[in-house]
Amino acid sequence: MTVFTGTQLQSLGRLGRSWSVTAVLLVGASIATYPLIYTVMAAFKTRSEFASNRLGLPLHPTLANFGQAFERLDISRLLLNSFVASIGGVVVTLVASLLAAYAIIKLRVPLRRFAFFLIVGSLLVPFQSIMYPLYDTMLAMGLIGQRIGLILAFGAFGLPFSTFLLAAYLGGIPDELLEAARLDGANSFNILVRIILPLSIPAIASLTILNFVWMWNDLLLPLLVMGGGDGKTLMVGVANFRGQYDVNIPLISAGISVAIVPAVIVYLLGQRQLIKGVVTGAVR
Amino acid sequence: MAVARPPPSPPRIEVRPATRSPRLNLLRTGRRTDDQRSWWGLLYLLPALGLVLPFKFVPLVSGFVDSLWHLVDVGGAGQFVGFGNYARMVGDPEVVAAFANVGRVVLTLPVWVVSPLLVAFLIHQRTPGWRLFRAVYFLPYMIAPVIVGSIFREILGTSGPLNILLRSVGLGWFAQAWLGGINTALLAVVGVSLWSFFGLGVITYLAGLASLDESVLEAAALDGAGFWRTLLSIVLPMLRPVVSYWAVLCLGGMFIWMFPLLFSLTQGGPGYATMLPEYLVYLTAFQFNDRGYATAIGIVLFAVVSLASFWIVREMYASSVARERA
Numbered sequence: 073m074t075v076f077t078g079t080q081l082q083s084l085g086r087l088g089r090s091w092s093v094t095a096v097l098l099v100g101a102s103i104a105t106y107p108l109i110y111t112v113m114a115a116f117k118t119r120s121e122f123a124s125n126r127l128g129l130p131l132h133p134t135l136a137n138f139g140q141a142f143e144r145l146d147i148s149r150l151l152l153n154s155f156v157a158s159i160g161g162v163v164v165t166l167v168a169s170l171l172a173a174y175a176i177i178k179l180r181v182p183l184r185r186f187a188f189f190l191i192v193g194s195l196l197v198p199f200q201s202i203m204y205p206l207y208d209t210m211l212a213m214g215l216i217g218q219r220i221g222l223i224l225a226f227g228a229f230g231l232p233f234s235t236f237l238l239a240a241y242l243g244g245i246p247d248e249l250l251e252a253a254r255l256d257g258a259n260s261f262n263i264l265v266r267i268i269l270p271l272s273i274p275a276i277a278s279l280t281i282l283n284f285v286w287m288w289n290d291l292l293l294p295l296l297v298m299g300g301g302d303g304k305t306l307m308v309g310v311a312n313f314r315g316q317y318d319v320n321i322p323l324i325s326a327g328i329s330v331a332i333v334p335a336v337i338v339y340l341l342g343q344r345q346l347i348k349g350v351v352t353g354a355v356r
Numbered sequence: 357m358a359v360a361r362p363p364p365s366p367p368r369i370e371v372r373p374a375t376r377s378p379r380l381n382l383l384r385t386g387r388r389t390d391d392q393r394s395w396w397g398l399l400y401l402l403p404a405l406g407l408v409l410p411f412k413f414v415p416l417v418s419g420f421v422d423s424l425w426h427l428v429d430v431g432g433a434g435q436f437v438g439f440g441n442y443a444r445m446v447g448d449p450e451v452v453a454a455f456a457n458v459g460r461v462v463l464t465l466p467v468w469v470v471s472p473l474l475v476a477f478l479i480h481q482r483t484p485g486w487r488l489f490r491a492v493y494f495l496p497y498m499i500a501p502v503i504v505g506s507i508f509r510e511i512l513g514t515s516g517p518l519n520i521l522l523r524s525v526g527l528g529w530f531a532q533a534w535l536g537g538i539n540t541a542l543l544a545v546v547g548v549s550l551w552s553f554f555g556l557g558v559i560t561y562l563a564g565l566a567s568l569d570e571s572v573l574e575a576a577a578l579d580g581a582g583f584w585r586t587l588l589s590i591v592l593p594m595l596r597p598v599v600s601y602w603a604v605l606c607l608g609g610m611f612i613w614m615f616p617l618l619f620s621l622t623q624g625g626p627g628y629a630t631m632l633p634e635y636l637v638y639l640t641a642f643q644f645n646d647r648g649y650a651t652a653i654g655i656v657l658f659a660v661v662s663l664a665s666f667w668i669v670r671e672m673y674a675s676s677v678a679r680e681r682a
Contacts, residue, residue: 090483097478097485101492104555107507108499110517114510127517164407172404179397187401194412198612198661200634201654204641205415205422213410228411231404260397289500291616292638307502311620321510328503339498343491350556351563 114325137326161226169234195232241275423652441652453628472557494555505620564598
């Protein structure tokens with residue numbers, strides 16, 4: 073697998089080389105992780121310890137900042153808002169894109185090419201160009217400031233990529249399977265639920281993780297739809313921490329540490345699906 | 357992918373006609389048996405179209421219309437100005453500064469393209485712990501950019517870790533308020549965004565490297581090609597499609613993914629030092645309430661992104677063709 077193979081002399085050189093490669097990678101890895109480690113460490117320090125011992129390990133670790141974060145920053149409400157919006161958005165996106173991909177690829181409905189173009193092509197409409205008109209349209213529909221408004225907006229913005237991926241995936245399911253079920257008297261909805269859905273679980277798992285992470289982490293759409301009111305998501309809350317509690321870095325760090333946890337858990341659990349989904353399009 | 361098949365092959369697979377191409381097959385059955393049912397099938401498209409039309413296409417069309425109007429009063433009727441909003445941009449120092457800034461950011465593109473490739477190539481050597489390195493490098497990409505901004509406001513602060521580090525190694529004269537200086541703020545924002553997106557580049561390149569033919573690399577090693585030589589003369593040209601994919605992704609990101617970072621790092625300041633068009637669209641629409649103008653800026657931004665991406669793809673294609681001819 074390695075670039076350098078051959079005689080023993082070369083493999084000796086390879087050993088030295090592999091350690092120098094590891095050393096370089098270690099330097100980069102510490103740059104990648106240090107800001108996170110620093111923040112988590114700060115979350116466990118009291119304000120006075122943070123002032124005297126900014127960089128070191130917390131010598132007298134305290135959970136007080138986390139308690140305060142939940143109390144003063146109202147993290148539990150923000151967490152709940154984010155969970156409702158992200159999970160709702162994932163469900164809307166997946167249901168709509170699975171139905172659409174099924175109709176386009178397997179039922180071959182009339183105008184399917186045009187529908188596919190409309191749905192997947194909307195990926196190219198950049199958010200910045202429609203930022204205000206989107207707000208205006210949603211206002212007219214009574215969706216601004218409503219949880220359901222954010223869920224539907226997330227659903228719409230997750231749709232193009234999810235439909236694209238599911239369409240490619242359904243294309244690989246043999247038609248004979250569906251034909252056999254049809255001969256047994258199954259209607260198209262039965263086929264979708266009994267055959268297509270179970271077979272698409274790998275693609276759906278990958279899309280669930282990808283969509284959850286971006287919806288959880290997104291700032292602009294929740295900011296636009298929910299504003300800074302009671303329904304604001306965790307990320308909008310985090311953006312406001314700085315302004316309000318700028319002097320209390322340990323408190324902010326505790327809030328940030330909590331906010332990071334869900335995305336990191338999803339990453340640890342679904343690393344493989346996530347990485348596979350993220351590089352779709354890079355390598356054909 | 358495992359090629360090995362279990363010995364008792366399921367009967368279903370035997371039924372499958374191997375000679376017909378699946379694509380043709382798709383179209384034929386569609387014409388023959390599904391026509392009546394398929395009109396019903398349109399119902400399955402309703403949820404998707406019901407989302408895409410009001411959330412994407414209605415705003416897109418009304419955005420073009422809005423950009424021709426002077427809309428300032430909330431709820432009040434606007435005034436038709438034709439392409440006045442577009443003409444106004446040329447003389448607006450804030451707009452000019454924002455587009456000049458994004459131009460400066462684009463100049464850093466080579467760093468964005470080469471540095472993750474370097475790390476991916478090192479990880480690809482399969483040295484001890486490479487799986488762990490892959491996971492660690494990707495981790496920052498999982499952190500929301502708005503949180504990344506909050507973290508780095510502290511890291512890059514006047515008395516933050518970076519300046520403490522600089523002072524401790526005798527570079528105290530170099531320590532400064534990175535985000536507060538006219539000359540350093542934009543560079544700091546670029547650095548933070550590179551930290552944030554770097555892992556995606558590494559993962560993308562690793563997927564590309566995995567698809568390369570190892571024997572070419574082994575032949576290069578036997579011919580005595582060193583590390584840099586292999587990377588620049590062999591790996592980079594062979595990965596051209598992945599490199600251009602990643603370059604276009606970065607370019608798009610520089611234009612339209614920076615909002616949350618700017619929101620939590622600098623808010624476009626000091627002055628206009630870190631003002632980028634996408635942030636200006638937001639400010640103009642929601643702080644200054646100048647909605648028609650904001651939409652016009654958004655549309656110009658869209659045009660610029662499309663042109664820049666097109667140009668990159670064409671350049672890369674042209675240079676690869678030239679290389680093949682030579």
